[in-house]
Amino acid sequence: MSEMRLPSALHAAPGSGAELLSELGLVLYCGAGIIFIVVVALALHATFAKPSPAGTRAWIVGGGIVFPLLTLFLLLNYTLAVGSAVAALESGTALQLLLDCFGIDAQKRIPPPSPGTMRVHVIGKQWWWEVRYEIVRGDTSTAVLANELHLPVGEPVELLLTTTDVIHSFWVPSLAGKVDMIPGRTNRLILRANTPGLYRGQCAEYCGGQHALMALYVKSQPRREFETWLQRQARSVTRPDDAFLLAGYEAFFKGTCPDCHTVRGTPATGKSGPDLTHVGSRYSLAAGTLRNHVGTMAGWIAGAQDIKPGNAMPDSEIYTGRELRALAAWLGSLE
Amino acid sequence: MSLRALIAAATLVLTARQSSSDVPHRITGDVQRGQQTIVRLECGVCHVIPGIPGARGRVGPSLAAYRRNVYIAGRYPNLPEVLVRFVRDAPSLAPDTAMPSIAMSEREARDIAAYLYSLE
Ligand SMILES: [Cu+2]
Numbered sequence: 001m002s003e004m005r006l007p008s009a010l011h012a013a014p015g016s017g018a019e020l021l022s023e024l025g026l027v028l029y030c031g032a033g034i035i036f037i038v039v040v041a042l043a044l045h046a047t048f049a050k051p052s053p054a055g056t057r058a059w060i061v062g063g064g065i066v067f068p069l070l071t072l073f074l075l076l077n078y079t080l081a082v083g084s085a086v087a088a089l090e091s092g093t094a095l096q097l098l099l100d101c102f103g104i105d106a107q108k109r110i111p112p113p114s115p116g117t118m119r120v121h122v123i124g125k126q127w128w129w130e131v132r133y134e135i136v137r138g139d140t141s142t143a144v145l146a147n148e149l150h151l152p153v154g155e156p157v158e159l160l161l162t163t164t165d166v167i168h169s170f171w172v173p174s175l176a177g178k179v180d181m182i183p184g185r186t187n188r189l190i191l192r193a194n195t196p197g198l199y200r201g202q203c204a205e206y207c208g209g210q211h212a213l214m215a216l217y218v219k220s221q222p223r224r225e226f227e228t229w230l231q232r233q234a235r236s237v238t239r240p241d242d243a244f245l246l247a248g249y250e251a252f253f254k255g256t257c258p259d260c261h262t263v264r265g266t267p268a269t270g271k272s273g274p275d276l277t278h279v280g281s282r283y284s285l286a287a288g289t290l291r292n293h294v295g296t297m298a299g300w301i302a303g304a305q306d307i308k309p310g311n312a313m314p315d316s317e318i319y320t321g322r323e324l325r326a327l328a329a330w331l332g333s334l335e
Numbered sequence: 336m337s338l339r340a341l342i343a344a345a346t347l348v349l350t351a352r353q354s355s356s357d358v359p360h361r362i363t364g365d366v367q368r369g370q371q372t373i374v375r376l377e378c379g380v381c382h383v384i385p386g387i388p389g390a391r392g393r394v395g396p397s398l399a400a401y402r403r404n405v406y407i408a409g410r411y412p413n414l415p416e417v418l419v420r421f422v423r424d425a426p427s428l429a430p431d432t433a434m435p436s437i438a439m440s441e442r443e444a445r446d447i448a449a450y451l452y453s454l455e
Contacts, residue, residue, distance in 0.1 A: 290377055290380060291375075291377060293376075293437060294435040294436070294437060294438075295376060295377065295378070295380070295381070295437040296380055298381070298394070298435050299377070299380030299381045299392055299394055300380065302381070302394040302433070303380060303381065303392050303393060306392055306393055307380055307392075319433075320431065321431050321433030321434070322426075322430065322432075322433075325426065325432075325434075325435045328435055329435070
């Protein structure tokens with residue numbers, strides 16, 4: 001894959017829920033900073049100034065009761081407003097009033113899902129993410145991939161988050177707050193980004209030994225580009241013609257790979273590992289652990305346990321050098 | 336100074352340098368850039384490489400003390416030009432090798448070779 005330019009995780013994408021959250025954070029930090037300075041100034045004043053009983057009661061009532069009540073009331077409501085703005089709630093008059101009070105306009109709100117909202121299933125696994133796009137226009141097949149999500153710019157996309165093993169947490173700091181993935185439950189999150197970009201996400205709930213190596217990429221791209229990408233992800237692959245790639249294809253079936261991996265269009269229908277039908281098009285291998293090129297591909301196949309100790313994929317040690325290279329080249333060609 | 340004395344002096348200087356710095360391993364490449372390129376291309380998935388964080392792969396041989404290796408992959412003389420070619424396109428030298436040809440520029444391969452030759 002070509003060079004990746006990732007913005008800092010502290011950068012909130014325009015139009016995303018993270019943008020509202022980051023404004024909220026700014027207000028809270030600045031407010032707390034100002035209050036801290038005032039409190040320290042008052043403490044110093046009380047310590048060093050000559051005692052003067054005048055106005056003591058006003059200070060106590062004003063600073064001890066009125067000020068905190070007012071501030072906390074405002075902050076509470078502001079926090080509630082931001083919370084509901086990012087929670088994709090249905091509009092109501094009371095909610096609208098609350099949002100208007102804090103200047104959160106309709107455009108900034110994350111809208112509730114409508115019948116036309118695209119849905120994507122994201123399933124947490126130790127230690128990777130399965131991603132399933134529900135419907136591809138003009139095609140009945142689903143597009144299944146791993147460790148990568150694509151969104152059309154400016155459109156809200158509904159994620160249905162769940163897990164097949166332990167609790168994970170889906171977190172793309174530049175786009176939204178964390179949402180837990182809990183066994184037996186489906187949590188929802190609406191993502192939106194108003195500018196094209198590539199963002200990194202990370203599992204945010206400790207889920208075992210390789211939790212730290214459970215990342216994913218989210219790409220927002222123009223609608224056209226997105227559709228081309230999705231159509232391609234839904235396509236099956238065919239046996240390669242090139243002799244070297246064919247050797248790689250055969251090596252795949254010589255090994256145990258098809259027991260765990262699906263490559264649509266081939267006899268490989270394993271379910272416990274990531275769908276590899278378009279693995280060559282991904283930004284990363286093994287959930288953000290490695291870049292994706294023929295070297296890392298071959299290294300992962302032969303040494304998955306060194307790279308991510310304890311993960312479900314065994315090292316493959318049955319291949320000749322040429323077979324390993326051919327296998328890596330074939331998988332890399334699945335774009 | 337006579338011509339003879341000059342030649343003698345030059346020979347002396349050259350041989351002196353030769354013995355102190357392993358002439359066959361001299362290469363025009365940037366050691367630091369080489370290190371960065373090795374990190375970026377993640378050669379460490381297959382090799383143990385001193386000075387590269389996380390490089391603990393066992394698919395290929397350790398590249399520790401590479402400067403002192405006499406043969407590349409046990410078969411080819413460890414000369415700069417041969418190493419550059421091996422790093423960039425191992426299968427063109429050794430068709431049965433497990434080391435893939437990873438896309439990189441000639442300069443990147445030279446930098447990598449320079450880094451490997453810095454490993455004493
Ligand atoms: Cu985790």
